[in-house]
Amino acid sequence: MRSRRVALGITLLVSALVTVPVAVPAGASTNPAAQAGGGNQTQILRVGVTQEIDSLNPFISITRTGTDILRTAFDYLTVYSQEDMSPVPALAESWETSEDKLTWTFHIREGMKWSDGEPITAEDPAFTYNLMLENEVARTANGSYVEQFESVEATDEHTLVIKTKVPQATMTALDIPIVPEHVWSTMSDVGAEPEMPMVGSGPYYVTEFEEAQFTKMKANPNYWRGAPKIDEVHFVYYRNADAAVQGLQNGDVDLINRLNPTQFDALKNDPNIELVQAQGRRFNEILINPGAATADGKPIGTGNPALRDIKLRQAIAMAIDSQTLVDKVWGGYAEPAAGYIPPIFSDFAWSPPDDVKREFDLDAANQLLDEAGYEMGPNGVRLDKQGKPLNLRLLAHAGDNIDENGGPYIVGWLKEIGINVTLEPVSDTQVNEDTTRGDFDLAFSGWSANPDPDFVLSLQTCGNRPNAQGKGATPDSFLCDEEYDRLYSEQLQELDRDKRIDLVKQMQEVLYDRATMVILGYDNVLEAYRKDKWEGFPMQPADSGVIMNQQGYWGYYGATPAGEGPVPTFDENGMMVSDGSADTDTTTAAGEDGGSTGLVLVIIGGVVLVLLVGGFLFARGRRRTADDRE
Amino acid sequence: MSDILTPTEEALAEAPPPKRGGGALRYLLTKVGGGLVSLALVIVLGFLLFRVLPGDPVLTMTRGRPASKEQIAELEAQLGLDKPLIAQFFDYLWRLLHGDLGESYVFRVPVTQKILERLGPTLLLVGTATVIAVALGLWLGTRSAWRRDTRFDRVSTSVALALWSTPTFFLGLLLMAATSGWFPTAGMVYSDTPPDFFAQALDIAHHMVLPTITLVAVVYAQYQLVMRSSLLEEMGADYLTTARAKGLRDDLVRRRHAVPNALLPTVTLVFLHMGFVVAGAITTETVFSWPGLGLLTYDALEKRDLPLLTGTFIVLAGAVIVMNVFADILYRVLDPRVRAS
Numbered sequence: 001m002r003s004r005r006v007a008l009g010i011t012l013l014v015s016a017l018v019t020v021p022v023a024v025p026a027g028a029s030t031n032p033a034a035q036a037g038g039g040n041q042t043q044i045l046r047v048g049v050t051q052e053i054d055s056l057n058p059f060i061s062i063t064r065t066g067t068d069i070l071r072t073a074f075d076y077l078t079v080y081s082q083e084d085m086s087p088v089p090a091l092a093e094s095w096e097t098s099e100d101k102l103t104w105t106f107h108i109r110e111g112m113k114w115s116d117g118e119p120i121t122a123e124d125p126a127f128t129y130n131l132m133l134e135n136e137v138a139r140t141a142n143g144s145y146v147e148q149f150e151s152v153e154a155t156d157e158h159t160l161v162i163k164t165k166v167p168q169a170t171m172t173a174l175d176i177p178i179v180p181e182h183v184w185s186t187m188s189d190v191g192a193e194p195e196m197p198m199v200g201s202g203p204y205y206v207t208e209f210e211e212a213q214f215t216k217m218k219a220n221p222n223y224w225r226g227a228p229k230i231d232e233v234h235f236v237y238y239r240n241a242d243a244a245v246q247g248l249q250n251g252d253v254d255l256i257n258r259l260n261p262t263q264f265d266a267l268k269n270d271p272n273i274e275l276v277q278a279q280g281r282r283f284n285e286i287l288i289n290p291g292a293a294t295a296d297g298k299p300i301g302t303g304n305p306a307l308r309d310i311k312l313r314q315a316i317a318m319a320i321d322s323q324t325l326v327d328k329v330w331g332g333y334a335e336p337a338a339g340y341i342p343p344i345f346s347d348f349a350w351s352p353p354d355d356v357k358r359e360f361d362l363d364a365a366n367q368l369l370d371e372a373g374y375e376m377g378p379n380g381v382r383l384d385k386q387g388k389p390l391n392l393r394l395l396a397h398a399g400d401n402i403d404e405n406g407g408p409y410i411v412g413w414l415k416e417i418g419i420n421v422t423l424e425p426v427s428d429t430q431v432n433e434d435t436t437r438g439d440f441d442l443a444f445s446g447w448s449a450n451p452d453p454d455f456v457l458s459l460q461t462c463g464n465r466p467n468a469q470g471k472g473a474t475p476d477s478f479l480c481d482e483e484y485d486r487l488y489s490e491q492l493q494e495l496d497r498d499k500r501i502d503l504v505k506q507m508q509e510v511l512y513d514r515a516t517m518v519i520l521g522y523d524n525v526l527e528a529y530r531k532d533k534w535e536g537f538p539m540q541p542a543d544s545g546v547i548m549n550q551q552g553y554w555g556y557y558g559a560t561p562a563g564e565g566p567v568p569t570f571d572e573n574g575m576m577v578s579d580g581s582a583d584t585d586t587t588t589a590a591g592e593d594g595g596s597t598g599l600v601l602v603i604i605g606g607v608v609l610v611l612l613v614g615g616f617l618f619a620r621g622r623r624r625t626a627d628d629r630e
Numbered sequence: 631m632s633d634i635l636t637p638t639e640e641a642l643a644e645a646p647p648p649k650r651g652g653g654a655l656r657y658l659l660t661k662v663g664g665g666l667v668s669l670a671l672v673i674v675l676g677f678l679l680f681r682v683l684p685g686d687p688v689l690t691m692t693r694g695r696p697a698s699k700e701q702i703a704e705l706e707a708q709l710g711l712d713k714p715l716i717a718q719f720f721d722y723l724w725r726l727l728h729g730d731l732g733e734s735y736v737f738r739v740p741v742t743q744k745i746l747e748r749l750g751p752t753l754l755l756v757g758t759a760t761v762i763a764v765a766l767g768l769w770l771g772t773r774s775a776w777r778r779d780t781r782f783d784r785v786s787t788s789v790a791l792a793l794w795s796t797p798t799f800f801l802g803l804l805l806m807a808a809t810s811g812w813f814p815t816a817g818m819v820y821s822d823t824p825p826d827f828f829a830q831a832l833d834i835a836h837h838m839v840l841p842t843i844t845l846v847a848v849v850y851a852q853y854q855l856v857m858r859s860s861l862l863e864e865m866g867a868d869y870l871t872t873a874r875a876k877g878l879r880d881d882l883v884r885r886r887h888a889v890p891n892a893l894l895p896t897v898t899l900v901f902l903h904m905g906f907v908v909a910g911a912i913t914t915e916t917v918f919s920w921p922g923l924g925l926l927t928y929d930a931l932e933k934r935d936l937p938l939l940t941g942t943f944i945v946l947a948g949a950v951i952v953m954n955v956f957a958d959i960l961y962r963v964l965d966p967r968v969r970a971s
């Protein structure tokens with residue numbers, strides 16, 4: 001008897017396992033905003049993303065994908081142009097500054113509407129900024145932008161006045177999504193997930209978010225620049241980049257980015273796929289510990305003291321060949337090293353003029369070291385000034401291409417100039433922790449620069465060094481240089497863009513000379529899309545840039561289905577220049593084929609049936625055996 | 631595979647006193663008590679383990695973004711990381727007593743909510759795969775033992791072993807490439823599937839095919855091998871000769887006499903593995919972007935989301951402990967010899 005009950009229990013458990021969870025998620029996702037489904041005429045852009053969204057709350061989200069979606073959902077006061085990423089008008093039509101450079105007056109464009117039809121006024125940015133000034137949680141993602149704000153006020157419906165504590169050149173680069181006051185003022189918890197559909201001001205607004213699965217956006221009919229050509233954008237989450245590539249080939253998604261060179265090359269023969277090799281905004285570097293210290297100048301960490309000598313650092317910099325790394329490690333999908341700001345930001349980028357430039361030259365590096373008094377010891381390892389052999393550690397991110405494959409090259413080159421380097425690959429977080437505490441000699445590092453260079457420049461200032469516990473800051477090379485810091489504060493207060501660009505270039509020259517870091521190169525961003533379904537997308541910057549993860553919304557906004565070209569471009573004021581508005585008569589390819597779905601269901605149903613019958617027979621068998629025995 | 635047999639051996643070795651009712655109660659209490667002790671250890675370990683790992687969560691969160699010192703300090707205070715470790719530990723215990731696993735650093739929602747959201751998909755996928763793997767393993771195991779050393783035995787055993795030793799990641803990608811275009815490449819449903827129940831269920835079934843096949847292929851071998859070896863042990867037994875002497879057909883001898891007795895170790899194995907159902911198959915979920923607990927754990931580890939990691943750790947380890955206790959109890963129910971001794 002008992003065994004029969006057990007068998008019955010097992011059978012019930014099995015059926016529950018099979019059926020209940022099917023019912024639950026299916027039922028759960030029946031909720032909001034699904035009017036879009038069904039119809040074949042809806043044009044959907046499916047974007048495959050390989051990073052999960054942390055939150056769709058614009059005050060909280062910090063992930064690349066989250067910000068990418070939110071940049072498309074909310075407009076800013078000003079936005080970075082498609083052309084060259086200089087700040088251009090968005091919600092603010094124009095702006096001026098006071099004599100003392102402390103008061104900024106932004107004129108908010110008239111006649112704009114939120115996606116729900118309410119008007120957009122100066123009250124909305126005023127509300128957003130004031131919320132961030134008052135509420136700690138609202139500062140989570142973008143708090144650094146409002147740090148120097150004294151007050152924010154909407155003097156009338158179309159005028160916004162911001163007073164700052166010190167002059168700020170970054171005021172036309174406020175990367176803060178403006179939220180609608182009429183929605184957010186009624187929210188009790190600023191940090192909570194916003195309600196769907198999410199009222200927005202960008203080209204699309206978010207209608208549905210299924211965690212770790214997809215985010216749906218719909219075209220915003222009220223968008224002030226004009227509604228997009230397509231109806232929806234879906235961001236589909238792939239945890240695995242190889243699967244995303246397969247998904248693109250199968251037509252499950254239309255656009256993917258961040259491919260590695262192997263995946264990129266493998267797609268070259270696919271006639272339906274267009275490849276985009278775009279300039280990246282990340283620089284890769286080797287840090288050389290110049291004697292790490294805390295913000296108040298107390299030495300910390302275990303860096304080799306020999307590296308405090310600028311001559312030794314310069315010799316190391318001279319012995320690293322960026323071109324070889326580009327060719328061999330990045331497979332050609334990168335740009336060779338120049339200045340600290342990546343060349344994608346053409347305004348601010350600097351490259352060393354001939355009289356300053358250090359060419360890759362092992363002999364010259366050896367000579368420099370000889371002159372500086374580093375005598376060659378036994379075993380081909382030079383001795384430092386104290387007579388100890390020059391043994392250095394090179395901290396690397398385990399599993400990273402440039403670290404793992406570029407590391408051995410660097411070890412080899414430095415060996416040629418008599419420096420013994422040990423490559424130490426550890427986890428990313430370990431690298432972060434060790435570099436922040438100054439526990440390194442050489443270390444791989446890198447940052448993504450923004451169109452406004454202020455943040456990456458601030459990394460190299462004295463004030464950006466950590467506190468005594470090795471915390472409270474994100475230092476990079478532990479440089480602390482008077483000249484650099486002076487130029488840094490000058491550029492931050494310089495409101496004339498051309499003069500500021502000049503200052504930023506001078507700073508890069510200082511960085512190059514001090515050699516506390518060696519730029520290795522700037523890797524390309526590799527993207528791919530279905531050219532059988534899409535004519536193309538506006539790239540940023542216009543000729544050599546990316547489609548996804550732009551500093552703006554041009555790529556998704558200007559998405560053009562196949563046969564509906566040309567792809568629009570946007571001028572230096574952010575206005576659409578060419579717009580190929582042809583009549584829509586192409587039918588979107590249906591995403592899936594019902595045939596195989598049905599077949600699969602039959603197979604699964606069959607399997608479940610077999611199992612249930614099997615379970616039943618097994619139960620009967622067991623009971624009989626038990627009967628036999630008794 | 632010898633660890634599979636421990637519950638019996640243990641139960642037999644413990645040799646409860648002859649008084650029957652008291653014995654059963656004591657047996658139950660010992661097992662449940664043992665489970666509770668393990669759970670307590672898991673709770674302490676879950677806190678400590680992830681905090682001794684390198685990686686400052688605030689540093690990981692702010693890396694590569696504009697973040698000032700003030701903002702970093704603010705974040706630390708928000709997450710409670712500015713307090714001493716011992717105070718954090720007591721906070722954690724106190725919350726846990728109220729059934730609160732804390733708030734995720736990255737997602738900014740309660741960990742409990744996050745785990746419950748992901749539990750459904752994992753149970754569905756791994757549950758289905760386990761059921762199929764058990765059925766397939768038992769069937770193949772029985773057949774190959776019964777016809778040992780035949781070609782069927784050799785082929786099916788080597789295929790099972792080969793699949794068992796294939797890396798899940800590789801197998802998953804291989805299947806995906808081989809069936810190119812027939813099955814979806816990620817997730818549980820297409821983003822544009824109509825929201826009605828039937829369409830959704832159909833789409834989920836479609837999405838489940840590849841991950842299920844991958845999981846089944848990788849795990850069914852252990853059921854097959856255990857079933858095969860325990861049936862082989864029974865095959866020389868006298869009662870089978872008796873059954874044959876009664877004139878029973880070979881088929882019946884196998885089904886009614888040999889298999890039920892050989893099934894005991896396999897049942898234990900199945901129940902022990904049920905605990906791991908919740909843990910899911912981290913790799914399979916990663917390959918197919920299946921939005922389950924395994925994927926959540928993987929992401930949390932990558933982002934140093936300590937409360938979420940601790941939460942998933944407790945839930946996953948808890949499930950194994952509970953199923954272990956359950957397997958012990960079940961064994962007593964199934965096998966009269968354990969009860970009698």
